[in-house]
Amino acid sequence: MGELAADKHVKYIISVEKKKDSFESVVMEHLRLNGAYWGLTTLDILGKLDAVDEEDVISWILKCQDESGGFAGNIGHDPHVLYTLSAVQVLALFDKVDILDADKRLDKINVDKAVEYIVSCKNLDGGFGCTPGGESHAGQIFCCVGALAIAGALHHVDKDLLGWWLCERQVKSGGLNGRPEKLPDVCYSWWVLSSLIMIDRVHWINKDKLVKFILDCQDMENGGISDRPDDAVDVFHTYFGVAGLSLLEYPGLKPIDPAYALPVDVVNRIFFSKK
Amino acid sequence: MESDEGDEQQQEAERLPLSQRPEWSDVTPIPQDDGPNPVVPIAYKPEFSETMSYFRAVYYSNERSSRSFQLTKEAICLNPGNYTVWHFRRQIIETLHADLQDELAFVGRIAKSNSKNYQLWHHRRWVAEKLGTGAVNKELQFTKKMLSLDAKNYHAWSHRQWVLQALGGWEDELDYCQMLLGEDIFNNSAWNQRYFVVTRSPLLGGLIAMRDSEVNFTIEAILGNPENESPWRYLRGLYKDDTESWINDPRMSSVCLKVLSTKSNYVFALSTLLDLICHGFWPSEEFREAINALNTPDSGPLDSDLGRAICRVLECVDPLRCNYWLWRKSKLPLTVSSQ
Numbered sequence: 124m125g126e127l128a129a130d131k132h133v134k135y136i137i138s139v140e141k142k143k144d145s146f147e148s149v150v151m152e153h154l155r156l157n158g159a160y161w162g163l164t165t166l167d168i169l170g171k172l173d174a175v176d177e178e179d180v181i182s183w184i185l186k187c188q189d190e191s192g193g194f195a196g197n198i199g200h201d202p203h204v205l206y207t208l209s210a211v212q213v214l215a216l217f218d219k220v221d222i223l224d225a226d227k228r229l230d231k232i233n234v235d236k237a238v239e240y241i242v243s244c245k246n247l248d249g250g251f252g253c254t255p256g257g258e259s260h261a262g263q264i265f266c267c268v269g270a271l272a273i274a275g276a277l278h279h280v281d282k283d284l285l286g287w288w289l290c291e292r293q294v295k296s297g298g299l300n301g302r303p304e305k306l307p308d309v310c311y312s313w314w315v316l317s318s319l320i321m322i323d324r325v326h327w328i329n330k331d332k333l334v335k336f337i338l339d340c341q342d343m344e345n346g347g348i349s350d351r352p353d354d355a356v357d358v359f360h361t362y363f364g365v366a367g368l369s370l371l372e373y374p375g376l377k378p379i380d381p382a383y384a385l386p387v388d389v390v391n392r393i394f395f396s397k398k
Numbered sequence: 399m400e401s402d403e404g405d406e407q408q409q410e411a412e413r414l415p416l417s418q419r420p421e422w423s424d425v426t427p428i429p430q431d432d433g434p435n436p437v438v439p440i441a442y443k444p445e446f447s448e449t450m451s452y453f454r455a456v457y458y459s460n461e462r463s464s465r466s467f468q469l470t471k472e473a474i475c476l477n478p479g480n481y482t483v484w485h486f487r488r489q490i491i492e493t494l495h496a497d498l499q500d501e502l503a504f505v506g507r508i509a510k511s512n513s514k515n516y517q518l519w520h521h522r523r524w525v526a527e528k529l530g531t532g533a534v535n536k537e538l539q540f541t542k543k544m545l546s547l548d549a550k551n552y553h554a555w556s557h558r559q560w561v562l563q564a565l566g567g568w569e570d571e572l573d574y575c576q577m578l579l580g581e582d583i584f585n586n587s588a589w590n591q592r593y594f595v596v597t598r599s600p601l602l603g604g605l606i607a608m609r610d611s612e613v614n615f616t617i618e619a620i621l622g623n624p625e626n627e628s629p630w631r632y633l634r635g636l637y638k639d640d641t642e643s644w645i646n647d648p649r650m651s652s653v654c655l656k657v658l659s660t661k662s663n664y665v666f667a668l669s670t671l672l673d674l675i676c677h678g679f680w681p682s683e684e685f686r687e688a689i690n691a692l693n694t695p696d697s698g699p700l701d702s703d704l705g706r707a708i709c710r711v712l713e714c715v716d717p718l719r720c721n722y723w724l725w726r727k728s729k730l731p732l733t734v735s736s737q
Contacts, residue, residue: 199454248631257590304626326721329717
């Protein structure tokens with residue numbers, strides 16, 4: 124089996140942050156906060172978070188915060204839930220969540236209603252779509268199962284049925300797809316895998332073959348991971364590939380929490396410090 | 399429908415810098431403020447920086463004018479992911495009472511190269527919702543066009559489902575699913591839509607009334623491609639909440655037997671038969687014979703319990719999931735003997 128080219132991936136991520144004039148950096152400029160989360164969490168899993176300047180990152184993130192408390196994708200944009208999540212996650216990596224005015228908490232949300240809505244999106248195959256009646260999709264399943272896990276409501280999931288649907292995502296090459304008859308993609312190593320772990324059914328896929336598939340998606344020369352072997356790499360797939368390997372207990376990687384998608388030590392730090 | 403991006407592309411080719419446009423001469427552009435120590439500043443192209451600097455000017459002054467409206471179009475074309483610009487455009491549309499049909503046409507023109515852009519689809523829905531039932535045909539046409547480019551585009555399907563439920567237009571939907579499945583019987587999205595129509599259309603008789611013809615259609619699809627996951631799941635779905643009818647419908651087990659007899663692509667046939675047995679179906683001797691005849695290497699002498707025998711075969715022929723089949727075997731109801 125191949126090897127994880129960890130150093131190359133670290134170099135790749137640092138270089139992406141610096142590649143300012145590419146087409147991608149322009150069309151992605153509104154979601155730089157997401158990009159920061161993908162890149163920085165990958166670095167942390169690889170034990171290399173210190174490769175970036177913590178103060179620079181944090182002061183930039185705070186500039187993305189709006190008076191509503193929400194965060195925008197970049198300076199000058201409107202606040203949005205997606206980027207607020209990334210901001211909180213990145214601050215958590217640096218153990219700086221306390222600098223936020225944490226007035227928005229789980230107890231401020233009607234969790235029961237949220238759970239009710241999620242359950243209404245459950246399909247007969249055990250999976251979840253985006254809306255009631257929507258096709259089951261692994262990315263959507265991750266969101267629903269993760270939310271139910273955080274809300275302590277996993278009993279709504281038919282774990283055996285969903286576990287089977289999820290393990291049927293593994294194709295001959297060892298990779299995972301997101302829906303029946305679609306191509307495998309490294310990011311599903313995260314969406315499918317973390318879902319399986321949250322419902323205790325990860326042993327139903329062939330882990331070795333999945334590891335091999337992820338490793339085959341690496342660019343061994345320049346670093347980074349792509350959606351499938353021989354395609355172009357990007358930070359998004361680099362993150363999900365490395366995170367997937369962490370879930371598969373690949374040696375040398377920090378363990379990652381499947382629901383929060385952050386390193387376990389970061390999540391523990393937050394929970395143990397809550398009063 | 400407008401899929402021709404000619405308008406926008408032409409404008410891009412002929413672009414005059416905003417600083418040289420007389421209608422903008424009174425506006426002071428606001429450059430992006432990345433702070434004193436910017437973290438990895440991006441080297442934007444000049445036209446991008448300029449457009450966004452003028453955008454910031456009208457956005458912060460909340461100028462909802464026709465020149466702002468035009469500017470949001472340019473900004474969107476430069477970066478269609480900028481949700482702030484889309485949002486401001488909507489505010490301008492409301493203030494100016496802009497023509498919503500024109501707006502649909504605009505979205506239609508840039509949709510092809512932005513087919514999976516969340517902001518675009520959200521905007522489309524917003525416009526369609528304002529137009530109401532009058533927009534049905536256009537929206538069905540639009541999603542049909544997008545699906546002809548990518549028949550599994552999740553955004554397109556979500557939008558189409560929203561249109562049907564919010565605005566109507568169910569008349570031809572089953573036929574549409576039929577057509578898509580004719581083009582690609584493996585299209586899981588089309589199967590999902592078929593289920594959506596059969597169970598929710600106010601024009602059809604409901605699941606139970608449709609069940610018989612749907613079972614026949616699905617079985618034909620299965621026999622054509624038994625390795626196709628979707629129709630097997632669809633078949634099970636036709637009997638939701640009614641396990642009794644499911645195991646008593648002779649077509650369920652007979653399709654499994656037919657596929658097993660071909661001795662190829664029988665994994666789903668085996669797992670379906672296993673499910674039937676677990677729910678109380680009593681397999682006759684021909685099932686045992688059919689499984690014997692598979693002659694699976696490594697599976698050893700067949701277990702006397704048919705359920706266990708099936709699991710053993712599956713462990714061999716579907717090795718990626720052998721742990722799942724081992725678990726299924728462990729969960730089998732204990733029987734004294736098979737029939």
